[in-house]
Amino acid sequence: MGLLVEGKWHQKWEDGRIRDGRFVRSQSQFRDWVTADGSPAPGRERGFKAEPGRYHLYVSYACPWAHRTLIFRVLKKLEDAISVSVVDYFMGDDGWTFVERDGATGDPLYGSDFLHQIYTRADPHYSGRVTVPVLWDKKQETIVSNESSEIIRMFNSAFDEWGDASRDFYPAELRSDIDRWNDRIYEAVNNGVYKCGFARSQEAYEEAFAALFEALGEVEAQLARSRYLVGDRLTEADWRLFTTLARFDPVYVGHFKCNLRRIADYQNLSNYLRELYQVPGIAETVNMFHIKQHYYGSHESVNPTRIVPVGPEIDYTRPHDRDRFRAAA
Numbered sequence: 001m002g003l004l005v006e007g008k009w010h011q012k013w014e015d016g017r018i019r020d021g022r023f024v025r026s027q028s029q030f031r032d033w034v035t036a037d038g039s040p041a042p043g044r045e046r047g048f049k050a051e052p053g054r055y056h057l058y059v060s061y062a063c064p065w066a067h068r069t070l071i072f073r074v075l076k077k078l079e080d081a082i083s084v085s086v087v088d089y090f091m092g093d094d095g096w097t098f099v100e101r102d103g104a105t106g107d108p109l110y111g112s113d114f115l116h117q118i119y120t121r122a123d124p125h126y127s128g129r130v131t132v133p134v135l136w137d138k139k140q141e142t143i144v145s146n147e148s149s150e151i152i153r154m155f156n157s158a159f160d161e162w163g164d165a166s167r168d169f170y171p172a173e174l175r176s177d178i179d180r181w182n183d184r185i186y187e188a189v190n191n192g193v194y195k196c197g198f199a200r201s202q203e204a205y206e207e208a209f210a211a212l213f214e215a216l217g218e219v220e221a222q223l224a225r226s227r228y229l230v231g232d233r234l235t236e237a238d239w240r241l242f243t244t245l246a247r248f249d250p251v252y253v254g255h256f257k258c259n260l261r262r263i264a265d266y267q268n269l270s271n272y273l274r275e276l277y278q279v280p281g282i283a284e285t286v287n288m289f290h291i292k293q294h295y296y297g298s299h300e301s302v303n304p305t306r307i308v309p310v311g312p313e314i315d316y317t318r319p320h321d322r323d324r325f326r327a328a329a
C-alpha cells in the first residue's frame with residue numbers, strides 16, 4: 001500500500017501501521033465541517049456553507065467507512081444535493097484509482113487517474129494516507145473532510161434545507177447512549193475486524209478476536225431487549241454497526257479470520273442486519289461484488305493468490321423478525 005509524502009506518491013512504504021504486531025489506524029487529517037450557516041466548527045478556521053450542488057463525495061463501495069456516508073446521503077435524501085463518484089474496487093500500488101468498470105464511475109470532476117491526485121489538488125504538500133471517503137468542495141476546490149464519522153454528522157443536520165429534515169439519527173436526548181455504543185463498537189467491531197485481519201502476531205490476533213466476539217455478544221444481548229441499539233429509535237450507532245455486519249459473513253469470517261461465529265448464527269444480530277438492509281434505499285448502497293473483490297483481491301499479504309471465494313450464499317432480503325419489538329414512529 002502506498003502513501004503521499006510531501007505531495008509525492010510512494011508506491012511501497014514500510015507499513016507504519018503495525019506496532020508490536022498490532023494494527024494501528026492513522027488519524028484522518030482533513031477535519032473541517034460543512035455547517036448550515038457556513039461558520040467554522042469550534043476550533044477550526046475554515047468555514048464551509050451547506051449549499052446544494054456544491055459538495056462531492058468520493059467513495060469506495062468496498063469500504064465500510066465510506067459506506068456510512070453513502071447511507072446517510074440516502075437516508076437524508078441528499079442524492080440531488082450531493083454528487084458522488086466511486087473508485088475502482090482494486091487497491092494496489094497506486095492506491096485507490098479511477099479505473100471505470102463494474103459500477104466504478106471515474107472522476108467526473110477532474111478526470112484524475114488516482115485518488116491521491118485529489119489529495120494533492122487540495123494540498124500539494126500533503127503527507128499521509130490517501131483514504132476514502134473524501135468530502136470535496138467544488139467551489140473552493142479543496143477537501144473539507146476525510147473522516148466518515150464527521151461527514152455523517154454533517155449530512156445528518158447541515159443540509160436539512162434540501163434533505164429530509166424530519167429524520168435525525170443523532171438526537172440530542174440520545175447522544176450519550178449513541179456515543180457509548182459508537183465507542184464500544186468502533187474499537188472492538190468496526191476496527192476490531194481489521195485488527196484481527198492485519199495482526200502480525202498470534203497474540204495480537206487472539207486479543208482482537210476475543211474483544212470482537214465479546215462485543216458482538218453484548219450487542220446480541222442488547223438486541224434481545226430492544227429493536228435497536230438505543231431503544232426503539234434507529235440511530236447513527238446502528239448504521240455505523242451495519243456496514244461491518246454486512247461485510248462480516250462474506251468477508252471478515254474468512255479473509256480476516258473472524259470465525260468464532262457468523263452473523264447468521266446470532267438470532268438477533270442476523271435479523272437486525274436484514275431489517276437495516278431492507279430500509280428503503282439501503283440495498284442499493286451495498287455492492288457485494290466490490291466488497292468481495294476489494295478485500296480478497298487487494299490485500300496481498302492476507303490473500304496472496306487473490307482468489308475470491310464464491311460463497312457464502314447470502315440473502316439479506318429474506319424476512320426478518322424484528323417487528324416483534326416496538327419501533328418509534
Ligand SMILES: N[C@@H](CCC(=O)N[C@@H](CS)C(=O)NCC(=O)O)C(=O)O
Nearest residue numbers: 063064065129130131132146147148
Ligand atoms: N477514519 C477514516 C478511515 C477511512 C479508511 O481507512 N479507509 C480505507 C478504506 S476501508 C482506505 O481508504 N485505506 C487506504 C489506505 O489506508 O491507504 C474514516 O472513517 O473515514
